[in-house]
Amino acid sequence: MQKIRDERLTLKNLNNIRIAYIIQTLGIIGILGYDLATKGMSGMTNNPLWVVFIITTTLSAYLSMTISVEHESKKSSPKKGLKISLLVLVLICLAIGIIISLVDGFNMMNGLLLPGIILLCGVIPIYYIYHLRNKRNADLEDD
Structure with missing residues (x-):
């Protein structure tokens, strides 16, 4: 497999990854919301998806901080x-x-x-x- 060198294709690939991340996050929130409704707060936090959700949102926030500092004019x-x-x-x-x-x-x-x-x-x-x-x-x- 060859490395993508065209900037337009690289940007399109990054947009596809972002869309997949958003859909994945919405799925996790939906599953955790269902657990919250059926099993309560303790049932939701006992689900391993809770840990995945917390880690990914924390990582996303730190990565966003890097971009926002670079964007300061x-x-x-x-x-x-x-x-x-x-x-x-x-x-x-x-x-x-x-x-x-x-x-x-x-x-x-x-x-x-x-x-x-x-x-x-x-x-x-x-x-x-x-x-x-x-x-x-x-x-x-x-x-």
Whole structure:
């Protein structure tokens, strides 16, 4: 099999892959929705398709971050964006922690645990975008 060299055919192939990914994702969502309706939330999360769905959406989000950083038109300060993003994330986590602590049935431990998980899950993509912006700025300076 020969490698595709024509850019139009390469773009068409990528569009076909994207359509197949969308149909596959809709199928997974449909199966998980059926499990949710028939078996409840625990039945849906016990399905192995749940893990596949979470992994593919996370991977898709990270790949989209790479494209969006490359598409940014103006040169921005990565440190400024990092500081603003971390500040907003910490404020959101504090608000969630306070609200959870005040709700009946939850205690202070729940008010620390959930915001801690959200903080950890938020810091990873924020640092990844910071790294991509630093790399892009270094590449622009080299050119």
